[in-house]
Amino acid sequence: MDAYDEDPRGPQGPDGSAGTRLPEEPPAPPPPPGPTAAPATEAAPAPEAAPAPEAAPAPRTGVAALSPRYQVGAALALAVVAVAACVHLLMVFLSLAPANTVTKQHGKAIEEWVYPEFEQNWKLFAPNPLQQNIAVQVRAEVRMRDGGLRTTGWTDLSAQDGAAIDGNLAPSHTQQNLLRRAWDFFSATHGTDNRPVGLRGSLSEQYLRRIVVMRLYQDDPTSREGVIQRVQIRSSTTNVQPPPWSRERVSDKPVYRLLPWWSLSSDEAAGGVR
Amino acid sequence: MNRLSLTLSRGVARVTEAALGPYQSAVIRIGFAGTWMLFLLREFPHRQELYGPTGPWGWNLAKELTADNHAFTALLWSDGRLWFECCYALAILASAALLLGWRTRTASVLFMVGVLSLQNRSVFIGDGGDNVLHLMAIYLVFTRCGQVWSLDARRAAHGAAARARGERVPADRTGPLLWAVSGLALGAATLTGRFDNGWLIPALLWTAWAGLGLWWAVGRRAAWEQPRILLDVIANILHNGALAVIMAEACLIYATAGWYKVQGSRWQDGTAVYYPLHLDYFSPWPALADLMSSSGTILMLVAYGTVMVQVAFPFTLFNRRVKNVLLALMMVEHAVIAVVLGLPFFSLAMITADAVFLPTSFLRRLGDLAARARGRLARRVGRTVPAQRSPEESPTDRVGFTA
Numbered sequence: 074m075d076a077y078d079e080d081p082r083g084p085q086g087p088d089g090s091a092g093t094r095l096p097e098e099p100p101a102p103p104p105p106p107g108p109t110a111a112p113a114t115e116a117a118p119a120p121e122a123a124p125a126p127e128a129a130p131a132p133r134t135g136v137a138a139l140s141p142r143y144q145v146g147a148a149l150a151l152a153v154v155a156v157a158a159c160v161h162l163l164m165v166f167l168s169l170a171p172a173n174t175v176t177k178q179h180g181k182a183i184e185e186w187v188y189p190e191f192e193q194n195w196k197l198f199a200p201n202p203l204q205q206n207i208a209v210q211v212r213a214e215v216r217m218r219d220g221g222l223r224t225t226g227w228t229d230l231s232a233q234d235g236a237a238i239d240g241n242l243a244p245s246h247t248q249q250n251l252l253r254r255a256w257d258f259f260s261a262t263h264g265t266d267n268r269p270v271g272l273r274g275s276l277s278e279q280y281l282r283r284i285v286v287m288r289l290y291q292d293d294p295t296s297r298e299g300v301i302q303r304v305q306i307r308s309s310t311t312n313v314q315p316p317p318w319s320r321e322r323v324s325d326k327p328v329y330r331l332l333p334w335w336s337l338s339s340d341e342a343a344g345g346v347r
Numbered sequence: 348m349n350r351l352s353l354t355l356s357r358g359v360a361r362v363t364e365a366a367l368g369p370y371q372s373a374v375i376r377i378g379f380a381g382t383w384m385l386f387l388l389r390e391f392p393h394r395q396e397l398y399g400p401t402g403p404w405g406w407n408l409a410k411e412l413t414a415d416n417h418a419f420t421a422l423l424w425s426d427g428r429l430w431f432e433c434c435y436a437l438a439i440l441a442s443a444a445l446l447l448g449w450r451t452r453t454a455s456v457l458f459m460v461g462v463l464s465l466q467n468r469s470v471f472i473g474d475g476g477d478n479v480l481h482l483m484a485i486y487l488v489f490t491r492c493g494q495v496w497s498l499d500a501r502r503a504a505h506g507a508a509a510r511a512r513g514e515r516v517p518a519d520r521t522g523p524l525l526w527a528v529s530g531l532a533l534g535a536a537t538l539t540g541r542f543d544n545g546w547l548i549p550a551l552l553w554t555a556w557a558g559l560g561l562w563w564a565v566g567r568r569a570a571w572e573q574p575r576i577l578l579d580v581i582a583n584i585l586h587n588g589a590l591a592v593i594m595a596e597a598c599l600i601y602a603t604a605g606w607y608k609v610q611g612s613r614w615q616d617g618t619a620v621y622y623p624l625h626l627d628y629f630s631p632w633p634a635l636a637d638l639m640s641s642s643g644t645i646l647m648l649v650a651y652g653t654v655m656v657q658v659a660f661p662f663t664l665f666n667r668r669v670k671n672v673l674l675a676l677m678m679v680e681h682a683v684i685a686v687v688l689g690l691p692f693f694s695l696a697m698i699t700a701d702a703v704f705l706p707t708s709f710l711r712r713l714g715d716l717a718a719r720a721r722g723r724l725a726r727r728v729g730r731t732v733p734a735q736r737s738p739e740e741s742p743t744d745r746v747g748f749t750a
Contacts, residue, residue, distance in 0.1 A: 134364050134365070134576060134579055134580070134583075135360055135363050135364025135365075135576075135580065135583075136359060136360065136363045136364070136580060137360065137364070138576050139573060139576055139577060139580070140573055143573050143574070143576070143577045146577050146581075147363060147577060147580045147581070147584075150580070150581045150584050151359065151362070151363065151584050154584045154585055154588040155588065157588070158588040158589075158591060158592050161592060162592060162595050162596075162599075165596070165599060166599060169599060169603045188416065189416045189417060189418035189467070189545075190418065190419065190463070190481070190485060190547060190548065191482065191485075192478075193478050193482065193600075194475075194478065195475065195478075195599075195600050195603040195604045195607075196603065196604070196607050197474075197475055197604075198604075198608070198619065198623055199603075199604055199607035199608040199610075199611055199614075200607050200608060200610040200611035200612075200614070201611040201612060201613045201614070201619065202611075202613060202619050202620075202622040202623045203622065203623070203626060204613070204622045206626060206627050208627070231627060231628075232627070234627070234628065235627035235628065235630075238627075238628065238630070238631050238689055239630075239631055239632075239633070240631060240632070241631050241689060242631070242686070242689075242691065243389055243689075243691050243692075244631065244689045245389065245390060245393050246390060246393070246397055246472045246473070246474075247390075247393045247396050247397060247472075249474075249628055249629075249689065250472045250473065250474055251396070251397070251403065251472050253628050254471050254472060254473075254474075255403075255471060258471050272411065272412075272415060273412070276408050276411060276412060279405075279408055280403060280404055280408060280471065283403040283404075283405060284403040287396070287403055313622055313625045313626065314625075315618070315621075316618060316621050316640055316643065316646070318642075318643050319618065319643070345401060346401060346402070346403055346405070347395055347396070347399070347401050347402070
């Protein structure tokens, strides 16, 4: 609690530091810098609310005001909260720390405590920031109104996202995270042979497929005129070129990862993803 | 030994008699609630695509995943469009109520329900900012974050002043009504089996509800002073514990980010900052990014400075001055990140997390400025006849900060 200890030069309330002010009392009026300066908590047009009630005795609080019987209850509460807070922080710490002797022994208990509500990941740009632009591209096989099948060219959905982000002060999660993280999810739950791993693998496939179908029906002229039958997705990974003043050289050729053609469910084909 | 027990008893008295850091807890309440509210308003046109039942992460997919990971979300209680719209609107209202400090404890619980419901509904569209909000929404429930800068504090002050003048203060109707409605909602959710997926959040909701009822009950009779004080002490202990956890969480965020960066070759060779600036998903201003990365020396200084500040921050808490300098640095860095990497809500959430370490004197000065600005604004708006201008009225020290 020392982290925000009071500034000794700052204005102090009559009850000592503001940090220990009792919550039941009206806010202590700070030394008035101007005639109309009211404390922040007061309504501006209610200066009569400012003076503390002189007559009323201050309400008693804290363990000192409790009878011994109730003090036991307070001590118990203090112990429980202190232990819970320490255990919680320890669990979160262990979930963030690299694999070690303790996490190897108690991994299950840590996971059960932390997941799902206290899950966290603060390694966005660590140990190294991402140094590649990964673009998700899609093409579709579309049944046209005349009954013919047409295969569209590749549409770069990530390039569309990038264009939407350019010059944008507050990019939407739909532009910045939706496709990017769906691809992360997909690659994390699939082997290099593009086979899904577990429940999440199959969920990630449906998710990715639904995103690209929604996007094609939104923007692709051919898809909008017909009914999409199948889609194929590929990722294109390009190295970010090193800074001009650096002597490093990396390839600027994109590397593709091609996924198999996926058939759509009837709901997806009918444009049910919105 | 004597000294040790004296210190201990002083410490116990300190954490039981008051909810510490009233201004710090108020500023994070306003910050997190405001960030989430702005985010929800910004995404309002995209709400279907992100969280709706027919969005890419469809209702059935989310149902399968939450059945597996037991995350709490009210959004999956029904796949109806109306239910979704109601939840989204309620999440906005709850964040507005928390921001203003209206029925703060209830608002904080509803805020948490809103944050968890939306984020757990679609876990794969969030980023670090959502992660911070998720954790802090849970922690905030345990704090007494409406002691200052809130409608609750204003109401309490008005009531106390009226009592001091010997006036009768009418009994509160809104509180019991709110409590009864939430009780009905909790009961309905429990009886229809909506709480069967994971026990943690339902237990927290019921406990908060029972606690609020108890608090109201013991305040009604003078004879129940001892139980009332005990509840007050418990609320203080919970608040202080939660505030400590919030601060430790902020330290963990920086420590994790910092210590893992130390191991990265790009952070070591000083080019790390260059790469995010040139990712298509994080470069809304390519010209600005090019300008910032034109000098290798500056990039290296920023990279090393970032790592040093992040690693050092938890340790500087033991020295107020150094801590404040680092705090200012980190807030500025996050403000830059907001614009340059196009992450305004992440940055706002992180700046808010930093704000829990701001000194009280600074926060009070900020509050005074805000109150003065608000007073001036109210006078200007409510002016039907040309009102007299007060002498200190000058537009120079206006801040865009309203509580």
